[in-house]
Amino acid sequence: MPNLKDLKNRIASVKSTRKITKAMQMVAAAKLRRAQDAAVAARPYADRFNAVLGALSASVGASDSAPRLLSGTGKADVQLLIVMTSERGLCGGFNSSIAKLARTHAESLAAKGKTVKIMTVGKKGRESLKRDFGDMFIGHVDLSDVKRIGYADAQGIARDVLARFDAGDFDVATIFYSKFQSVISQIPTAQQIIPATFDGASEGESTLYDYEPSEEAILADLLPRGVATQIFAALLENGASEQGARMSAMDNATRNAGEMIDKLTIEYNRSRQAVITSELIEIISGAEAL
């Protein structure tokens, strides 16, 4: 049986751990609110953008002059996976579930004989994919200095990706991120960004627009921006998911610490009582022996 002093120390240390996890949970809750607000505020732009781009590509897409960002290179041999994770840990299964999805994706592509290239955003995903896919890494974006994700960050990533596309480094690009569903549920998602894909939902009631300059020129101008917009939306979703995952992970940790303290306190009281009882028995039996 552990002695009293050890138990007391353990209780104290679990108590301070609980304080830390509680504080982290509250910080994550505040950050989650901000991240959610940012994601909601960015939605009108992305929605409008995709609606216009969808209508444009529906009318231009069939022709041969369609830009390569829309029609693709005609092959799918070289696949670029852009894996977005967080810069910090202690957020439950958030990073590992994104990494897992990317891993299965990469393995199935490799099994089909495609060349896989990986670009990571956020150091946690890089760390967990490094061992198996280290030789496929072609780039890494570090966002650890970024306090609030801005459009400029997404533009930077998009510029890098587009430059590689123009150089013929890959045929298809897919981003991996976590979609924010609620605090307790984040869905790891794979989304193809090059060649661009659109939901066909907006097609029924398309207005006939005039275009200035020509349709093709506008499409050529908008598609690169579309890549940046999609990356930006994914980054924001990811940010909200990360904080949500951290919040529920820390909530669990706080609860577990509380249970542990209760258990240890019972054990502590029991062994204190045992010590008192045995002391009493010693005294009584000593007195009887006289």
Added chain:
Amino acid sequence: MAETMQFDLVSPERSLVSTSVTSVQIPGADGDMTAMPNHAPLITTLRPGILSVMTQKGTDDYVVTGGFAEIGDGLTILAESAMSKADLDQVTFDRLHAEAVEVAGTAKTSDIAGAVDEAAKLLSDLNALAAAAGLQTR
């Protein structure tokens, strides 16, 4: 009372303006244009310039640096970056200008047709913008 239409100015990060307006002057890529209610549906890209929004209360000026405008039932401007004209200062302008100069530099080495012309146009657009905002041009 003059007719009005719905006007939205949104940037990637948030929605900046949502109001009803009587007319809006847009710095289109092929030239300035004014959109009034019941304008024919049109989509145009933007060049860096000044967006004048006329409401019944008066005129608000915004600076946009690129993006596109969609005229449908109302008018939606999707701007890469947008700010009130009063907020454009020399520091911001210098940063934009430096970026444009960099683009012009890379355009010279690239073999894409018209890249140099486009970069030069971007620079002159920016300078025109600075002149209109009363800033020092480069």
